[in-house]
Each structure stands twice: as C-alpha cells, then as structure tokens.
Amino acid sequence: MSWFKKIKIPKPILWLIAAIFWTAIWYFAAFRMGNELFLPYPHTVFLSFGKLVQEGEFWHAVWQSMLTVLKGSLIGCALGGIFAVLASLSKIFCAIVSPLVTVLRATPVASFIILVYVIVRVNDFAIDTVALLIVIIMVIPILYSNLYSGIASFDKGLDEVANVYSFTLRKKIVFLWFPQIKPFLISGVINAIGFAWKAGVAAEVICNLENTIGQNLAESKSNLEMDRLFAWTMTVVLLSIFFECLVKRAFQKKRKEMKQA
Amino acid sequence: MKRLLSIFMLLVLLVSMVACGSETEQTTATTTTEGNGTENYDPVYADEVRILTLKGPTGMGMANVWNDAKFDSESKYKFTIFPSPDLVKEEILFGKYDIAALPTNVAAALYNSGKADLQVVAVNTLGVLHIVENGNTVTDINSLKGKTIHATGGGSTPEFILRYVLEQNGIDPDKDVTLDFSYANHDDLANLVGGGAVKIAMLPEPNVTAVLSKTKDVRVALDLTEEWRKVSDFDVMQGCIVVRKAFAEEHPEQLAEFLDEYRASVEYVNQNPNIAAGVIAGLGIIPKEALAKQAIPRCNIVYVDGEEMQESLSAFLNVLYEADAKSIGGKNPDEGFYYKR
Numbered sequence: 001m002s003w004f005k006k007i008k009i010p011k012p013i014l015w016l017i018a019a020i021f022w023t024a025i026w027y028f029a030a031f032r033m034g035n036e037l038f039l040p041y042p043h044t045v046f047l048s049f050g051k052l053v054q055e056g057e058f059w060h061a062v063w064q065s066m067l068t069v070l071k072g073s074l075i076g077c078a079l080g081g082i083f084a085v086l087a088s089l090s091k092i093f094c095a096i097v098s099p100l101v102t103v104l105r106a107t108p109v110a111s112f113i114i115l116v117y118v119i120v121r122v123n124d125f126a127i128d129t130v131a132l133l134i135v136i137i138m139v140i141p142i143l144y145s146n147l148y149s150g151i152a153s154f155d156k157g158l159d160e161v162a163n164v165y166s167f168t169l170r171k172k173i174v175f176l177w178f179p180q181i182k183p184f185l186i187s188g189v190i191n192a193i194g195f196a197w198k199a200g201v202a203a204e205v206i207c208n209l210e211n212t213i214g215q216n217l218a219e220s221k222s223n224l225e226m227d228r229l230f231a232w233t234m235t236v237v238l239l240s241i242f243f244e245c246l247v248k249r250a251f252q253k254k255r256k257e258m259k260q261a
Numbered sequence: 262m263k264r265l266l267s268i269f270m271l272l273v274l275l276v277s278m279v280a281c282g283s284e285t286e287q288t289t290a291t292t293t294t295e296g297n298g299t300e301n302y303d304p305v306y307a308d309e310v311r312i313l314t315l316k317g318p319t320g321m322g323m324a325n326v327w328n329d330a331k332f333d334s335e336s337k338y339k340f341t342i343f344p345s346p347d348l349v350k351e352e353i354l355f356g357k358y359d360i361a362a363l364p365t366n367v368a369a370a371l372y373n374s375g376k377a378d379l380q381v382v383a384v385n386t387l388g389v390l391h392i393v394e395n396g397n398t399v400t401d402i403n404s405l406k407g408k409t410i411h412a413t414g415g416g417s418t419p420e421f422i423l424r425y426v427l428e429q430n431g432i433d434p435d436k437d438v439t440l441d442f443s444y445a446n447h448d449d450l451a452n453l454v455g456g457g458a459v460k461i462a463m464l465p466e467p468n469v470t471a472v473l474s475k476t477k478d479v480r481v482a483l484d485l486t487e488e489w490r491k492v493s494d495f496d497v498m499q500g501c502i503v504v505r506k507a508f509a510e511e512h513p514e515q516l517a518e519f520l521d522e523y524r525a526s527v528e529y530v531n532q533n534p535n536i537a538a539g540v541i542a543g544l545g546i547i548p549k550e551a552l553a554k555q556a557i558p559r560c561n562i563v564y565v566d567g568e569e570m571q572e573s574l575s576a577f578l579n580v581l582y583e584a585d586a587k588s589i590g591g592k593n594p595d596e597g598f599y600y601k602r
Contacts, residue, residue: 037456037475118351208316208344218344219548222448222468224455224475 040227048227049234057211058235065200065213066239068128072135073196077189079136080143087144088151097144105141109199112137113206131203131212138199139192146191150184182251189247197240305514312340313349313361318389318466318560319500320362320546321537321553325526326519328540338519342545353377359508360519365501366418366589369578372598373590378506380600382520384570385527386500387561388486389466390419393473395457399482402430405461406437412463413450415442421584422497423463426485429492454479467547470556486561495576498565509600517602524564531562571599 026042033039040048052058083101087094116133120126154177162176204214213232220228314320314327320342330336343349346367352358354377362385363371371377392399392410399405405427414420420442424434434440444450451468453459455475463485464472472479489497502523509516530537538547538554547553565573581588 035456035458037452038458117348121351121357122355207348222451222471223548223552224448224452224471226452 037224037226040230044227045230045234049231052228052231052235057216060211061213061216062235062239064128064211065131065204068131068204068212069135069193069196069200069239070243072132072200073139073189073192076136076139076196077143077192080140080188080192081147083140083144084147084151087148101141101144104137105145109134109138109202110206113203116203117207127207128209130207131200131209131214134203135196135200138195142192142195143188146184146188147181150181154180186248186251190244193243193247194240197236201236305512306337307359307508307512307515308337310338310508310515310519311357311359312338313352313358314340314342314546315346315349315362316342316344316546318556318562319364319386321541321557321560322385322527322530322562322564323362323523324537324540324544324546325529326522327544329522331544337515353379353503353505356505359505360516361503363501363503364418365498365574365578366581368501368503369581369594369598370588370590371503372594373592379503380506380509381501381570381574381598382504382509382516382600382602383502383523383564383566384498384500384574385502385523385562385564386498387563388422388484388489388497388499389560390422390463390485390497390499391466391469391481391559392461392463392483392485393454393469393479394462394482395454395460395479397480399461402426402483402488403432406432408461409439409441410461410463411441411444411450411453411459413442413444413447413465416585417588418499418581419463419465421581421588422485422489422499424584425580426488426492430488466560467552467556469559470552473555474552481559484559484561495573497561498570498574498577501574504600520566520602527562527564530557534558566600567602574599 023042030036030039030041036044083097087097113130113134116130116137120129120133158176158180162172167176201212201214201217203209204212205218206214208215208218213236217229217232220226220232312323312327314323323340326338327340330338330340343352346364349358349361349363350367350371353361353363353371356378360382361379365381365384368379368381372379372381392405399408410423412419412423420440423440427434427438432438444453447465447468450459450462451464451472454462454464455472457476457478461482469481473481486497504516530541534554534557537557538550541547541553541557542550547556575593578589579593582593586592
C-alpha cells in the first residue's frame with residue numbers, strides 16, 4: 001500500500017474533500033433530525049448568511065464585537081506575557097501569581113460574567129466593558145501558562161554559549177530567546193483568540209450588550225430563527241479562523257525577515 | 262544672565278499658578294450659586310428619573326412613555342432596558358434607579374431582604390403563561406388529566422401558578438397529571454414544541470407567539486391567567502412597577518405624573534396593538550414588530566394601583582408564599598411594601 005501514500009494530492013483538493021465530507025455529515029444529521037427548527041440544512045444556513053451580510057446591522061455588530069475581542073486579546077496577551085516573564089525571573093512573584101492564574105483558568109465563564117457585571121455597574125463603567133474585561137480575564141492564563149512553560153524549557157547551554165561570544169541583550173532576545181519562545185507564543189496566541197471569541201460572545205449574550213454578535217445570537221434563538229442563529233455562529237467561527245490565520249501569517253513573515261537578516 | 266532668566270521664569274510660573282487658582286475658585290463659586298438657584302426654583306422635580314425596564318411583556322406597557330421621552334429633548338426620563346430581572350435586581354440593590362419593572366415575586370423578595378428600599382406602585386402584567394399544544398386534545402383545564410405538561414420555571418412562580426390552577430380545579434398536580442419541569446429556558450422548550458418533539462407545554466409570552474409564527478401545528482389551548490380568574494377571586498399578578506422609596510418621598514408629584522402617563526400608555530398599547538407593536542419593536546422590547554402585534558393581546562398588560570392592587574397582589578403573593586416561602590423572601594411583605602398615591 002506504500003504507493004497509495006506516495007500519491008501527492010494538491011492541498012485545495014484535500015480541503016475540498018474535507019468540506020464535502022463534513023457538509024454531507026451535516027446534511028445527514030439535519031435529515032435525521034427531520035425539522036429545521038432543530039437543525040437547519042446547510043443550504044438554509046448559507047442562504048441566511050447571504051441575507052445577513054447584506055444587512056447594515058450585521059456589519060455594525062461584527063465591528064463592535066471584533067473591536068472588543070481584539071482589544072481584549074491584545075491587553076490580555078500583553079498582561080499574560082508580562083506575568084510570565086516576571087514569574088520566571090522572581091520566585092516570589094511566581095508564587096503570588098500562580099494560584100491566581102489557576103483560579104482564572106478553572107472558573108466558569110458564566111460566573112465571571114456575573115461578577116464582572118456587578119463590578120462594572122458599581123463603578124459606573126460603560127456596560128460594554130463587561131465583554132472587554134471577560135476577554136482579558138480569559139486570555140491572561142492561556143498566555144501565561146504557555147509562555148511560562150516556554151521560558152522554563154529554555155536551553156541553558158545556549159545561554160552560556162551566548163555569554164562566551166558576549167552577545168548583547170538585543171542579540172540575545174532576537175537570536176536566542178525569541179526563536180525558543182516562538183512556538184509557545186504562537187500556540188498561546190492562537191488558543192487565546194479562540195477563547196477570546198467564545199468568552200466575548202458569551203458575555204454579550206448574558207449581558208445583552210447592544211449591537212453585538214451576542215445580542216443577535218440571543219435574539220435569533222428566542223425568535224426560533226435557527227437558520228439565523230447558525231449564520232451568526234458561522235460568522236463567529238469565520239472571524240475566529242480569520243484572525244488565527246492572520247496571526248500565523250504574521251509570525252511566518254517574521255521568520256523570513258529574520259532569515260534575511 | 263542665567264540667574265535673571267530663571268528668576269523671571271519662576272515669576273511667570275508663580276503668576277500663572279495664582280491666575281489658575283483664582284479662576285477655579287471663580288468657577289466653583291458660580292456653580293454653587295447656580296445650584297442654589299435651581300433648588301429654589303423647582304424643589305419637587307428631580308433632574309433625571311432613572312427608569313429600568315425589561316425585555317418582553319413587562320416592558321410593553323411602558324412603550325409609549327418611553328417613546329415620547331425619546332423624542333422629547335426636555336424629558337427627564339432616562340430609560341434603560343434589561344434582558345433579565347437578575348440584572349435589574351443588581352441595579353436596585355445598588356440603588357441606581359428611581360422606577361423599575363420587576364416580577365412581583367422578585368419585588369417582594371427584595372423588599373423582604375431589607376437591602377433594597379423599594380415600594381410597589383402598580384401592577385403592570387397579570388399573567389403571560391399559556392398552555393400550548395401540538396395537536397387538538399386539550400380543550401379545557403380538565404382535559405389535561407392524564408397528560409404530561411412540559412414547562413420551564415420549576416420551583417418558581419410559573420410552577421406555583423400552574424399547580425394552583427390545577428388544584429383549584431380539583432386536579433391533583435402530582436397524581437392526575439405529569440409535570441415535567443426539566444427545561445432550562447423558555448427558548449429551548451419553545452424550540453422543542455415548535456419542532457413537534459413536545460406535545461403539551463406551558464410557555465410564557467412572547468415565546469408562545471414565536472412558536473406560533475414558526476408552525477401551524479401548534480395552537481394556544483389555554484390562557485392560564487383566564488383559567489386562574491375562573492377559580493379565584495383575585496388575579497394572577499406576575500409583573501409590577503417599583504419605586505425607590507426615597508424618590509417617592511422626595512418627588513411625589515413627579516411620580517404621580519409618571520404613573521398617569523404610564524396608565525395612558527398601557528391603555529394605548531392595548532387599544533392600538535398594531536401601532537404599538539411598531540413602537541415596541543423600535544425600542545427593542547420585543548425584537549420583531551410582527552411578534553409584538555400578536556403577543557400584545559395575550560400578555561394581559563394592565564395598570565392596577567392603590568387599594569385594588571394591594572388586595573389582589575397580597576392574595577397572589579400569599580399563594581406563592583404557601584407554595585414556597587423562599588420565593589418571596591420568607592414572608593408576606595408588610596403594609597410598607599404597597600405604595601399609596
């Protein structure tokens with residue numbers, strides 16, 4: 001059977017096969033459920049998505065939610081990164097931060113949303129801050145654990161070599177530490193973006209934040225517009241994938257630039 | 262030369278500081294006089310009335326007052342809409358409101374907790390619960406015997422209302438019927454009814470209308486508010502308007518004015534559901550105009566205050582109390598709960 005493995009199938013065709021496979025499963029499941037109120041057919045959802053894209057409200061909601069998720073991810077990643085570096089440098093800081101991160105990671109999003117909602121209202125912040133804070137809270141532990149274990153796995157021998165060749169700090173960062181931390185950073189950021197979308201939209205649903213994807217999801221659900229509910233869900237999935245690709249691209253570009261340097 | 266320059270700079274700095282200082286003093290002085298001025302001029306009216314309302318039927322009666330306020334830049338009403346009573350409860354506990362719409366049991370529980378200084382001023386929604394059926398077997402309350410009723414709101418007001426109506430009709434809720442309260446929320450149950458997976462269900466508005474708009478197979482079999490009325494001398498009272506006690510004491514005229522507008526708004530909504538539906542949808546109380554139009558007559562929106570309210574509401578709360586004292590905060594609320602105009 002070794003010849004079978006050797007056949008090179010071009011990537012687009014592989015993607016097509018995957019797409020056909022899963023659409024077929026979806027059709028079959030929808031057929032078995034027997035009612036589009038339970039599970040709409042793929043074509044109903046795609047048609048509904050097509051209609052959605054033409055609505056002004058759609059882009060408004062997408063923009064609003066996207067801003068929240070991006071801002072939250074950025075702040076959360078930065079904080080998680082800073083915590084990870086400080087924790088690797090100081091045992092005391094690590095001892096203080098570790099339990100916080102463990103608690104953050106294990107607490108259900110729903111509990112946080114209620115807590116954050118109360119905090120936001122007590123302090124008279126704008127209600128939209130709820131989603132932003134939730135995203136930040138969800139992103140911090142992901143980046144923290146990824147980068148912390150990344151830094152812990154650094155090759156100490158390389159550090160010594162760098163010292164022998166008396167690398168400057170800049171050189172150490174660019175040629176020594178960054179390449180070692182990069183895989184952890186990429187997987188951290190990609191995970192974080194997925195979680196950021198999930199948590200952000202959940203906060204929007206629970207707090208019913210005006211003109212957001214979450215509010216539209218909740219509304220379609222209570223109107224029993226399953227096709228719209230799925231179309232909105234699809235929007236979140238697509239946006240999440242889009243940003244994931246963007247991050248991957250950004251890091252790949254960096255590698256090429258570095259090679260040239 | 263250098264020294265001269267530095268002395269000069271120091272002087273400039275000092276002068277500017279003094280200037281700034283006196284300027285701020287002046288502004289504070291003017292604002293205080295202005296403040297006094299308005300107090301003398303208009304002692305009774307608050308500059309802003311914070312009104313919290315709810316999505317769904319409880320907010321519908323308010324539609325006209327809200328809409329008028331929206332297009333009147335002079336209006337003192339500031340409306341905020343909330344998706345669930347939980348969030349309104351938080352606001353009330355923080356005292357960040359003047360007038361709010363709430364389920365009656367939540368209002369009573371808050372009052373009894375002693376942590377919220379509120380009074381109920383009017384009942385605005387009788388009942389929104391209906392028995393819907395995917396089929397044609399339920400014609401009256403007695404035909405429910407031997408059937409399974411699927412419902413949300415187990416352990417809270419909806420279950421107590423259903424049990425009361427059944428009991429008053431001589432139907433034992435634990436023996437003669439099967440009650441399935443295993444559904445987490447109205448949307449999910451509505452979905453199952455619409456799809457035909459559940460035959461008989463108790464649903465609130467506007468979920469009832471949402472189901473009806475999706476399928477012709479489902480019909481409204483019974484209006485529980487109507488059924489309750491047949492067997493009791495007081496009404497179901499699910500929704501009410503509460504006021505912050507301090508606000509009611511400081512601005513009684515303003516409150517009375519609001520209540521009059523509110524009463525007119527309720528009448529208007531009930532009499533002109535077609536026009537009101539557009540307003541209701543525009544304000545986001547019910548997401549779709551078509552849904553609102555059909556839901557209005559089934560929402561039992563009312564305006565009841567004063568003696569009449571106290572009589573009926575205290576009797577209704579007593580039913581909840583006997584079903585589960587915790588649901589209204591452990592005891593029947595005392596006289597102080599009911600606001601008298």
